[in-house]
Amino acid sequence: MTLYRTLGMLLVIASATGCSTNPKTNNDISPSVKNSGLYLSEETIKKSNGSMEILDSIWLTLTTNDHRKLLISNEEITMTQDAVRDGLQRFCSYYNNSYNETKTEFGWNLECKDRKSNLAGTVTIVRYNTNISPYKVSMEFEVNSPERIARKLEQEKLSELKKQRQTIQKGLNGPRGTLYTTDGTYRFIRIGTMTETDVRSYYINDKEYLSEDLEYISRVAPKSSDFEFKAKGKPASKQTWYSPVEKFVINDKKTGYIYARAFNPADIIKIEFDSNQPEKDYKIYPTSSNVDFLSEDLLEKYRNKMINEATILANKKETKNLLNAFSTPDGNSIVFGDSSERRMFRDDIRYTFSPVNLCRIYPSAEVQVIISLEDTWACREIQRERNILERNDARITPEILPLYFIHLVKTLQRRVK
Incomplete structure (x- = not known):
């Protein structure tokens, strides 16, 4: 990794209450660390009362912005790392805990343990490429503490219990x-x-x-x-x-x-x-419906119902007068010809009854979900009528194309108005 590469620094910090190393005095602290924006003063260490929760709020969070992020130059990498290492070490030492640090490929692992060798806190410093600038480093801080770790474990436990409960309910x-x-x-x-x-x-x-x-x-x-x-x-x-x-x-x-x-x-x-x-x-439920909505019997029943409705509509005086104005010489049907007006009717009808607009049924038979029974049957009926309508000599009559006939009458009514 060359010096000019853009790097990021991730600090994962957990609570610590002291270190076994000898406490540093002000004379032991290098001038570069004291000049760092992350320099941890003795006064701040005392104010923390040994709590990383408090230390975070008065040290790291206070000296950073944008969710504990800093943008520093490449020249400040060592100084910033040393400031964090020095600060955590003195924080640990002040509260008589042991301190250990390990250099990694992209940073440092810092660790504090209490007198019983229980983990009191950790700091992980990680550098990574941010592509912001070849001369700048993004530094991020993720703060943890024993309390936060406990809360996280409790949340994971609750989430697992919730998952188990939902699995049972499904x-x-x-x-x-x-x-x-x-x-x-x-x-x-x-x-x-x-x-x-x-x-x-x-x-x-x-x-x-x-x-x-x-x-x-x-x-x-x-x-x-x-x-x-x-x-x-x-x-x-x-x-x-x-x-x-x-x-x-x-x-x-x-x-x-x-x-x-x-x-x-x-x-x-x-x-x-x-x-x-x-x-x-509360028992295992069936895996399929007790009825096949697309059975020939139900589709035929629906088709006959629509033929009956279309026939009643065709026999009305207003409908007959309307059809006479637009019908072929026999007065019983509308034939699609080459006129732009009739093509407009055809396009309007086909769009209204297109599968996208009407055939709203999930394709999987195992999880068949319908929008409504009427829509389900109308979907298959209109597909049948569309196939008939594809012929050039198709006739729209109540007996042959009931759904198209009903819609055609409504379309003509709007046309007249």
Whole structure:
């Protein structure tokens, strides 16, 4: 490593309470160290009371900026390292702990131990290329202490427990409840898909809760992003909630269907969890829906329904008058020709019924999630009609192309207006 390379210096500092080496006097400290911005005075050492937490705030943090960063010249590298080494050594010595340092390829490892050889603190100095300037060094300080290490270990323990809990919840049904939306009310047996429960965390009054811990989530006003969260046995709390798409496993009592459906968060009014969750809910759940929404029977049923609606629309007097104005001589159908106006109708219809706009269904059968039953069936029906429409002599009639016919009438109505 050449001198002109840009280097960085990372200092990882942990609490120390003394060193076994002989304390230095002011006469032992080199002038270059005393001239360093990181020179540690005896007064500051006394103010720390042996705590690296305090020392950090009155020494390193106080003499740096931008999250304990400094930008120094290459010529200041040795002086700065020596100032940190000297400061930590005198800090350790003052509180009668042992001190040890080891030179590494890119810096130093500094270590303090108490009289029982327990680690009281460490400082790691690392130099690295920052590409800022060939004549400047970026110096960063990461401060640790025994207390911080303990907190980190505790946080890791809590995170592992949370991970274990979430892993268990992903393999269980529940919690069940009722979903209120702008287009209806639905009973659900869990939040998630047919293969996995979506374990969500909610922070209410700075405490973390899972779905099973809640009573309800309720929008405070239409189109508002503010929701009221109520955890069991806790007061309700209002906060802004920007939720991603919510997927629920719906148990449709009317049809008997069990399926996963995705809901737009903007359409959710309230999620209410049952107060009593039956024990039988908490078991490994099924891996597939109890109904094939794309079966020929259901698609045929939907197609007949749309043919009936299109026929009723075609028999209305207003529709007949409208079609007469745009129809072919037989008066029963619209034929796509070469006119720009008819091409415009064709393009408008095809765009409206394109898979991007309507066929919103997850491709994986294992995690099949639908936007709505109507959309799922309309998606496949419109694909069938599109294939028919690709022929040059395709006729849009209620019997042949019911969805296209309904949309064509609506398009013509807008055209007239």
